[in-house]
Amino acid sequence: MPKSPTVRATAPETVWLASGRHTGPAPQESLRENLRRLKAGETIQDFLETENSTDPDGHIFEARWQVAGAVTVRARLVTDGRERVDAKRRWTLAAEAERPWDPAWPSPATMFWPETSEIPWDRDTVAGLRLRDINPLPQDDKTLRRLLKDAGQHSWSINVVVHEAMTPDHRGRLPLARLLPPALRHRVVEHRAAPEQFQAVNWALYDLGVRVPRGGAVILPGTPARLGYDVQDFTVRSVFLDGSEPTELLDKVVRYAALPWPLPDEAEDAVTALRQDWHLLTLEEELAHARALAAAYAEALDAMTKSRDLYREAAELAHAALAEYKDLRGVTSPAREEPRKHDGHSLHQLTKTFQRVSDTIRSRSK
Template sequence: MKNSERIQDFLEKENAATPDGHVFEARWFVDDDVTVRARLATDGREHVDGERRWSLAAEAERPWDPAWPSPAALLWPERNDFSWDRDSAAGLRLQDINPLPKDDAVLRRLIKDTARHSWSINVVVHEAMTPDADGRLPLARLLPPALRHRVVEHRATPEQFHAVNWALGDLGTSVPRGGAVILSGTPARIGFDEQAFRVRSVFLDGSEPTELLDKIVQFAALPWPLSDDAAAVLTALRQDWHLLTLEEELTHARALVASYSEALDAMTKSRDLYREATELAHAALAEMAEYRDAASAARGTAQGQDKHPLSKTLQRVTDSLLSRRAPRVDTHLQEARESEERAREASG
């Protein structure tokens, strides 16, 4: 693929998150200059049918155009003998029709699990009558390339109309007779309106169901609050990416140098503050020791003297303050007497 320039570069490594898992990173261009980064991971665990689980996340430098190639089709081989194209919720095919189970309880459980756990766009189509060979062709072949591996098509036979709507009732929706409905998913996409994503009639005669295809494209464009598992896959793509260009490696190195410089500066400041605090603590301890020694000496001499030197000093200070305050007090008293006499004269 690299030699044929389908991808610009790639990297394969072990998946540190799980034993026996692997990660494949690839980078390519769309519209000549828009970079796409994709991360395909296998976790080493197996499904009940013995096949391994995998997840794929891809991100471009600008909003994804549905006309761009599907990353899944680019990284997985298009071979019928290798069934990689299955939705993780119930193992349903992504490029084929999935007939709904005949048992009503199983059907209900499948719809509920799909609505809660699937990352794909789930479309339920009810057949108004048994279709011919042209009507049994999947919708995926008519979708834009980027959506062909993101849609699960569920088919209900004519006699399953009431059973499928009984199951869809748990989700607060229904499928019109001979029509289709797109499930909201969990969590529901922002701006989703159940009525806006229902199609009253889908002709299964080999013609192109334009209305349904348009609604699938519109649904795919709605903002999607990712589930926890899907968010973890996207976070791994953004934060655990190793396939760097020379420019990206240089930017990464500069960021590391800046980070180390900030850390060193913080350590230096922390060291200086610690030294200053230590010096202040030692000074405080020394001063406390002096006070303690002085107090001990004062207690030792207090019994043989009439007055402690400190008491004499305090007495001298008190006398000095009183001598300074006395004239001021006399002056205030004299002013008060004069004011009182003037008040008597004025009243007389």
């Protein structure tokens, strides 16, 4: 009998998720410096660096800020403790607001990382692709196919493939990210296929079940694919790379981002950690937490006291039952026939005594 596919949790509407690579040294120093600056400027309310029990050399940063006047956002960024084989450190960022996420809100990435391009934090987890710039596709066919396959299967980002109908001038080389709503600018990877790569890029996209029109664009479905994704709905027939705003493509990226996202395992873990391992509490939250702990301790102590009293009373009743049994049997038997005469009565009396003990224990435990 075939196994049923695993049902994955979808990303809550209140959650913002991203994952990337930092290609420079000591990413934690860049994070600390930027967080201090943002707190001093009151962009964020507070931040905290906590220990990473699963990766002693890794770093965990928490930050809290408000958007839209009074909507609190809590975010948690985790960096790897060791460099990967490609000399890059992975970071994972999960943020959650008190209401469904609005793409017009500031990107949580800029609440941790500096926006300057001098700090190389804005790389996707796949092949170091840039999150805020154009990524020309490689000319080698095998490398091209492997890159798009990895992007379609392993990236958390929204991957957009654009084919250039003709080589654009400087106006057509401006990245799509600059025109997107703030909360999407660090979640999109823009791939560019040169005019002569039309056949090669579609050969590479074959395994992903999509195709890019000549001079157009397509948004990759991701793995697992977003719920409600239909390739026709997220394909653009023509993208004019003349400096004008590609409104149709921008609209499709925003709509794609709003689709329910079945979370990869690591993304689900990031959401769980954000909710369950949060340390940056306000004074009111600390007081509420302390009250909850006190109530839990009081309840546990009460249960332990009742359990102790119950066992003590049960022991006393058992001792009394044993003493009563001994009295019924007598310390010694004067003759062999005598105990046989009282065996039935003694057993009946003993059964009644232990039944009383059992009834007492059950009544006390309710």
